[in-house]
Amino acid sequence: MARKSDIDAPKSMMPMVSRPMVSIKDSEIVAALRECKGLTYLASLQLGCSHSDLDNRVKGNDFLSSVCKGERGLIIDKAEAKLVEAMESGAKWAIELILKTLGKERGYVERQEVHNLAKVQLHIVEEIVDGGTAPIPVEARIISSQDGQTPSSPK
Secondary structure: OOOOHHHHOHHHHHHOOOOHHHOOHHHHHHHHHHHHHEEEEHHHHHOOOOOHHHHHHHOOOHHHHHHHHHHHHHHHHHHHHHHHHHHHOOOHHHHHHHHOOOOOHOOOOOOOOOOOOOOOEEEEOOOOOOOOOOOOOOOEEEOOOOOOOOOOOOO
8 A cells, every 4th residue: 555654745745746657557557556445546646646647547448447446346345344244243323324225225214205206287378468458467277187187286
């Protein structure tokens, strides 16, 4: 992984000139990504290049992108394994988190999601008035297509 002194160094202490990406081999990038667990900012520090250059190189190369994604996937798997361990040991927070995320399809949610399946049509009736007559108000009604009734307005 990147040296602790590199990670903790303030931005002003980082070198102004970075190593050009053309001088960095894919094998070096793979090693840095694996050592830094797919964390590209840390890998760029280790390689001595700018993060944006490394990020562009990784995104433009399917193999490097898959290495980065794979390393990040391992981190998530390890975190989920620890979450399952905590749940199995009876940790209430872990049980709640699993139910709120993985159990969402079974109704374990903090907020209710409401889906309106009825189709609504808006009919606007407008009349054009001559200059010599009083204006006629414009009328708009929302009619539900399911039952043809005008919904009641909120009170």
